[in-house]
Amino acid sequence: MVGTIAIVDYGMGNLHSAAKAVARAVDNAKVIVTSQPAEIAKADKIVFPGVGAMRDCMLGLRQLDLIETVSEVSQQKPFLAICVGMQALMDSSEENNGVNCLGLIKGKVRYFGDELLDENQARLKIPHMGWNQVKQQVSHPLWKDIPDNSRFYFVHSYYTEVEDASVIAGMTCYGLDFTSVIAKNNIFAVQFHPEKSHNVGLTLLTNFAKWNGEV
Amino acid sequence: MGLAKRIIPCLDVDNGRVVKGVQFVDIRDAGDPVEVAKRYDAQGADEITFLDITASSDNRETIIHVVESVASQVFIPLTVGGGIRTVEDIRRMLNAGADKVGINTAAVFNPDFVKQAADKFGSQCIVVAIDAKKVSTQDEANRWEIFTHGGRKPTGLDAIDWARKMVANGAGEILLTSMDRDGTKSGFDLALTRTMSEAVNVPIIASGGVGNLQHLVDGVIEGKADAVLAASIFHFGEYTIEDAKLAMQKAGIEVRL
Numbered sequence: 312m313v314g315t316i317a318i319v320d321y322g323m324g325n326l327h328s329a330a331k332a333v334a335r336a337v338d339n340a341k342v343i344v345t346s347q348p349a350e351i352a353k354a355d356k357i358v359f360p361g362v363g364a365m366r367d368c369m370l371g372l373r374q375l376d377l378i379e380t381v382s383e384v385s386q387q388k389p390f391l392a393i394c395v396g397m398q399a400l401m402d403s404s405e406e407n408n409g410v411n412c413l414g415l416i417k418g419k420v421r422y423f424g425d426e427l428l429d430e431n432q433a434r435l436k437i438p439h440m441g442w443n444q445v446k447q448q449v450s451h452p453l454w455k456d457i458p459d460n461s462r463f464y465f466v467h468s469y470y471t472e473v474e475d476a477s478v479i480a481g482m483t484c485y486g487l488d489f490t491s492v493i494a495k496n497n498i499f500a501v502q503f504h505p506e507k508s509h510n511v512g513l514t515l516l517t518n519f520a521k522w523n524g525e526v
Numbered sequence: 527m528g529l530a531k532r533i534i535p536c537l538d539v540d541n542g543r544v545v546k547g548v549q550f551v552d553i554r555d556a557g558d559p560v561e562v563a564k565r566y567d568a569q570g571a572d573e574i575t576f577l578d579i580t581a582s583s584d585n586r587e588t589i590i591h592v593v594e595s596v597a598s599q600v601f602i603p604l605t606v607g608g609g610i611r612t613v614e615d616i617r618r619m620l621n622a623g624a625d626k627v628g629i630n631t632a633a634v635f636n637p638d639f640v641k642q643a644a645d646k647f648g649s650q651c652i653v654v655a656i657d658a659k660k661v662s663t664q665d666e667a668n669r670w671e672i673f674t675h676g677g678r679k680p681t682g683l684d685a686i687d688w689a690r691k692m693v694a695n696g697a698g699e700i701l702l703t704s705m706d707r708d709g710t711k712s713g714f715d716l717a718l719t720r721t722m723s724e725a726v727n728v729p730i731i732a733s734g735g736v737g738n739l740q741h742l743v744d745g746v747i748e749g750k751a752d753a754v755l756a757a758s759i760f761h762f763g764e765y766t767i768e769d770a771k772l773a774m775q776k777a778g779i780e781v782r783l
Binding site for chain 1: 597601651729
């Protein structure tokens with residue numbers, strides 16, 4: 312059963328792409344974009360997106376009174392966090408001179424740095440923008456039918472650094488190896504944008520829609 | 527293993543139709559931007575850029591419908607440029623399904639606009655388009671100036687300085703077009719591309735002058751571009767996006783295949 316998939320709208324930009332991609336990936340899902348705690352609590356699955364700066368994200372969540380609801384559902388049902396949504400799950404971020412985040416996964420969000428170099432000592436641009444590979448670290452229902460080292464679309468200047476390596480589900484290299492995917496119980500969090508990652512992204516969204524939250 | 531260099535086909539859209547002629551091998555004059563975008567998506571385009579060249583502001587609504595339609599069928603990043611002058615213009619494009627907007631002339635006349643836009647929507651969706659022309663003579667060090675109105679009006683602004691300023695204001699990416707090369711099919715202005723790519727720390731999309739696949743390779747290797755944009759070599763079915771990627775791969779460039 313796919314049920315209702317709620318995309319959490321906390322004022323961080325356009326969620327139509329995410330909604331359209333989820334709807335496209337799953338035939339019989341009911342996809343809603345909502346900022347209502349009651350609707351989020353009622354939904355069967357949650358997509359927690361995010362773009363822009365962390366301070367604004369946390370502010371948006373607070374103003375819409377969503378922190379408690381999001382924290383609760385993240386422990387209860389299939390929960391897919393995307394990009395800044397993934398970063399918001401951590402304890403804190405270096406962005407905006409330091410922001411406390413939701414603290415649902417132990418770790419920090421760090422800046423890539425302005426002196427990032429590739430293996431040939433050439434300077435790497437910030438943001439990390441474009442199609443990069445994800446090396447799968449665990450087998451997981453959301454990796455079904457997705458070849459290892461597939462390319463997904465990234466756009467970000469900060470990355471997550473987790474304390475507990477057992478939650479790492481995918482790694483990506485950009486000047487340094489960073490955690491691009493986290494899997495912990497019913498949470499799956501990705502730094503890339505599955506809704507913009509062509510067929511592999513749509514496959515991941517289909518897998519999510521079919522997922523019961525168990526590993 | 528790492529980040530792929532991107533190939534971005536660009537569609538000029540006038541009153542809701544692709545112009546400059548588009549002709550695939552098996553589709554003649556597919557002027558419908560949605561069909562063209564789907565075709566490029568199927569060929570493996572890494573992103574798609576729409577440039578709205580509709581002259582009358584009354585007809586600007588049409589590009590909104592194009593973006594909405596493409597965004598519900600094509601799941602790769604979409605950029606829309608042309609006629610973006612206000613924060614409200616950006617909001618409408620993003621709500622229609624664009625991932626990034628290209629700001630051009632508006633930034634020249636109001637540099638703070640880029641700052642406002644980046645503060646509001648995040649740098650990741652703000653592409654500053656720079657149309658540059660070489661103004662130095664042969665004996666002088668290279669110097670390029672920003673031109674507006676399709677390359678007709680000089681602004682007196684140094685292109686490299688301007689790019690630095692735009693990045694400081696929050697531009698997340700630069701779309702750099704050489705007005706000397708645009709439409710000539712003689713290749714990118716590699717000196718310009720390289721100078722700009724080394725001057726700023728955000729990705730550079732090289733544009734203007736692509737006539738064959740080697741030009742794309744040169745843009746990445748010699749021009750140090752992070753992405754290459756082309757229109758006519760793809761529109762007329764001369765090359766597919768996949769041809770371009772294979773040529774780049776053969777030259778040792780990392781691509782998404």
